[in-house]
Amino acid sequence: MSKHMTYVKAKELLDGARAKALRLATAESCTGGLVAAALTEIPGSSDVFDRGFVTYSNAAKCDMLGVADALLKAHGAVSAEVARAMALGAIExxxxxxxxAVTGVAGPGGGTPEKPVGLVHFACARRDGGVDHVVRRYGPLSRAEIRAASVTQALDMMIDAVDAAQRRP
Known part of the structure; x- marks a missing residue:
């Protein structure tokens, strides 16, 4: 996706959140803050964007988001369970x-047969309830392409969550 389209999606998300007086956060691993960067590139984003957690290491996921070490040991950082815990941790x-939340294998190394390069888990949580999960298998794209596609997926999930959320009183 082009940089222009990412900007358009980010602006749509910010405008939707602003209309409902909602605040936003990101919890990123393999994207390293790129979702937060896409949002904060837009003037006025501070109205709705609160913070971004870049939790690249497992220790950071535990320390900053409260992800249980046992969950990481049982499922690995690149899993639906950890993505959900990251999103809920950002809310909490x-x-x-x-x-x-975004966690995956951006490559070019680090993949395994069970968790190949291009496998990315996403979760989006709403304070008023619900956590959605999506898994993408981007395949043998470059690291930059996997990360760019992941930003688009994360923005799409947040747009859907804002659409479903109740307006803040």
Whole structure:
């Protein structure tokens, strides 16, 4: 996806959150803050974007988001369970209404037969209830392509979550 389309999606998300007086956060591993960067590139994003957690290591996931070490040991960082825990942790460790989490294998190394390069788990949590999970298998794309596609997926999930969320009183 082009940089222009990412900007358009990010602006749509910010405008939707602003209309409902909702606050946003990100919890990112393999994207390293790129989702937060896409949002904060837009002037006025501070109205709705609260914070971004870049939790690249397992220790950071535990320390910053409260992800249980046992969960990481049982399922690995690249899993639906950890993505959900990251999104919920971002909600619990902030005053936001919607939080997205991204964890995956961006490559070019680090893949295994069970968790190949291009496998990315996403979760989006709403304070008013619900955690959505999506898994993508991007295949043998470059690291940059996997990360760019992941930003698009995360923004799409947040747009859907904002659409489904109740307006903050």
């Amino acid at each position: 460790h902030s005053l936001v209404d919607v939080a997205v």
